Amino acid sequence: MTNVSDVKRMVVAGKVRMTPSEAFVETLVAQGVTHVFGIVGSDYMDALDLFPAAGIRFVPTVHEQGSAHMADGFSRVTGRHGVCIGQNGPGITNFVTAIAAAYWAHSPVVAITPEAGTMSMGLGGFQETEQLAIFQKITKYQAHVNNAARMAELTGRAFDRALLEMGPTQLNIPRDFFYGEIECEVPQALRIERGAGGEHSLDAAADLLAQAKFPVIISGGGVVMAGGVPDAVALAEALGAPVCSSYLHNDSFPSSHALACGPLGYHGSQAAMKLISRADVVLALGSRLGPFGVLPQYGIDYWPHAAKLIQVDADPRVLGLVKATSVVVCGDPAAAARALRARLEARTLASAANREERMGQVREAKAAWDRELAQWNQEKDPWSLEVAKDSKYMHPRQMLRELEKAMPADAMVSTDIGNICQVANSYLKFEHPRSMFGAMMFGNCGYAFPTMIGCKVAAPARSAVAYVGDGAWCMSFGEILTCVREKIPVTAVVFNNQQWGAEKKNHVDFYNNRFLGVNLENPSFAGIARSMGAEGVTVDRLSDVGPALRDACKAQQEGKTTILEMMCTRELGDPFRRDALKKPVRLLEKYKAYV
Numbered sequence: 001m002t003n004v005s006d007v008k009r010m011v012v013a014g015k016v017r018m019t020p021s022e023a024f025v026e027t028l029v030a031q032g033v034t035h036v037f038g039i040v041g042s043d044y045m046d047a048l049d050l051f052p053a054a055g056i057r058f059v060p061t062v063h064e065q066g067s068a069h070m071a072d073g074f075s076r077v078t079g080r081h082g083v084c085i086g087q088n089g090p091g092i093t094n095f096v097t098a099i100a101a102a103y104w105a106h107s108p109v110v111a112i113t114p115e116a117g118t119m120s121m122g123l124g125g126f127q128e129t130e131q132l133a134i135f136q137k138i139t140k141y142q143a144h145v146n147n148a149a150r151m152a153e154l155t156g157r158a159f160d161r162a163l164l165e166m167g168p169t170q171l172n173i174p175r176d177f178f179y180g181e182i183e184c185e186v187p188q189a190l191r192i193e194r195g196a197g198g199e200h201s202l203d204a205a206a207d208l209l210a211q212a213k214f215p216v217i218i219s220g221g222g223v224v225m226a227g228g229v230p231d232a233v234a235l236a237e238a239l240g241a242p243v244c245s246s247y248l249h250n251d252s253f254p255s256s257h258a259l260a261c262g263p264l265g266y267h268g269s270q271a272a273m274k275l276i277s278r279a280d281v282v283l284a285l286g287s288r289l290g291p292f293g294v295l296p297q298y299g300i301d302y303w304p305h306a307a308k309l310i311q312v313d314a315d316p317r318v319l320g321l322v323k324a325t326s327v328v329v330c331g332d333p334a335a336a337a338r339a340l341r342a343r344l345e346a347r348t349l350a351s352a353a354n355r356e357e358r359m360g361q362v363r364e365a366k367a368a369w370d371r372e373l374a375q376w377n378q379e380k381d382p383w384s385l386e387v388a389k390d391s392k393y394m395h396p397r398q399m400l401r402e403l404e405k406a407m408p409a410d411a412m413v414s415t416d417i418g419n420i421c422q423v424a425n426s427y428l429k430f431e432h433p434r435s436m437f438g439a440m441m442f443g444n445c446g447y448a449f450p451t452m453i454g455c456k457v458a459a460p461a462r463s464a465v466a467y468v469g470d471g472a473w474c475m476s477f478g479e480i481l482t483c484v485r486e487k488i489p490v491t492a493v494v495f496n497n498q499q500w501g502a503e504k505k506n507h508v509d510f511y512n513n514r515f516l517g518v519n520l521e522n523p524s525f526a527g528i529a530r531s532m533g534a535e536g537v538t539v540d541r542l543s544d545v546g547p548a549l550r551d552a553c554k555a556q557q558e559g560k561t562t563i564l565e566m567m568c569t570r571e572l573g574d575p576f577r578r579d580a581l582k583k584p585v586r587l588l589e590k591y592k593a594y595v
Helices: 020-030 042-048 064-078 096-105 148-164 199-211 221-225 229-239 270-276 333-344 355-375 382-389 396-406 419-426 448-458 470-486 501-510 525-531 542-556
Strands: 015-018 035-038 057-060 082-085 109-115 141-144 169-174 182-185 215-219 243-245 260-263 281-285 308-313 327-330 412-415 436-438 464-469 491-496 535-539 562-567
Touching (some): 015 020, 020 042, 020 148, 035 064, 057 470, 064 096, 064 109, 109 148, 141 148, 148 169, 215 229, 215 270, 221 229, 243 270, 270 355, 355 396, 396 419, 396 542, 412 419, 412 448, 436 448, 448 464, 464 542, 470 525
Parallel strands (some): 215 243, 308 327, 535 562
8 A cells, every 4th residue: 555655645736527536535635634534435435445546544443433533633633624434324323422522622523424325315225314414513514415526616615614613514425426527626725814803802802901900811722723822821921810721621821831720620720710710800712611611619619700701712603602701802812812912012001010919829829739639649528538448449649640740741631531530630731732632511431542543643753641431441442453453552541440430429429329320340451452452551559650651651652552451449539510410309209218
């Protein structure tokens, strides 16, 4: 097979006679596509045959959900399209969960969905379903090729819209439309430059910031997507404003910076929460302020309800959606940060008068939180104390602390959904953007490992680490074979506490320890990894945690995938859904014992 790097990628220019498969592949080349993740299928095989000659690497996966997560990870690291493809019908329905995750991550993933042939649709043929309706609410745009002659046009539009709309799109192609002959011109990629926002809204925002005595910035995922972290840093320094990262975007501001306070949201930084509670003006830069990411935590209702809120985002649909705003700026977060900083140079800043006092408060809050984390060796509620008392395994917080110390500076880390993975939010710190990849608001299990495989394909020189609970691991470990077969070395850190921890915590807090469906009997995950051709290491002592992670990341340089099975106690951190659960009420006599 021809190596991708050996192929000279030139796009056919002008109107040319070609097959629809050629038009499709030429349009991928024009859009800069270098990798496509998927499972081989007869429906698009004519186009697949052309991938090597076009310089496109096809990455075959174990499951279509994994391929769409890989496309998501690839996209979030590069800022380019992530592309996945599968067999019509069941292969395409397997994309759904991962495309929904990409939707909430604002990832420009293009799901290419070959469809049953036009002459059999509606007849109940083999692997037939209506594929457009399935993705209607979880994509930004859907292109349906309704005539083979429009293959290049609609393929290009699906790719353009993914970047323009900042989210996944669907390209639906009846399988018979890959064949025949057409005359068409391959469209060039459409790219736009996003501006800083409206002049009046920027002026109003600058006025508010100039009047603020305790400004606080929330740096969100939009800052990362815009390449705007240096601009956020410069604006924060000009204001002397503490900076909180939005939920699961710990990489949106360098953690070592004096103004960095850590993440908001579940298992985030108490320093960030206590400091934002004092704000008189909050600048939400590239954040939609999702409700799950600003809920009270540690018993702290930290949102400053009396503060003025400035929200900056490139997506107008999120402005003012969750929190009442004083000023909204529809613009690129990086450009807006630069424009605001320029405007502030001509204004007198009220925050300058108490800058040193505010910096002292920032240092004090951060030091207090660092001390608490350093001393927080196990969960403190009675149930967790009891279950950990006689356990021979590691306390999760102590283990996470050792992982934090050993994490390579260049590491990319993905986190799955689950109790220990969420507690990890307190311990994950980054200096560089495009380093943290959470499951975001769709919150699906089985996200972290395949996503990190896509991240590694995008950035092969960086260390790639996935944090996964044992429940989610059982949904995704099949992709070990993708790592081994395709030589994509990744490290998975699997937290084995033999339970669905997030849901079990709800049973503890709301259902009087009546456990149903949450206890797991697990095999040796390290043993399974070895049987699949990867390295497998079981870690049950704290002293071995750091060396195991360092060795696993070093092994990536040798092309080896390593599964680190971390044996943890069953103690549990604060629950996900305290906001959405209530103590049970039972009216029927036969159920009154279940209160």
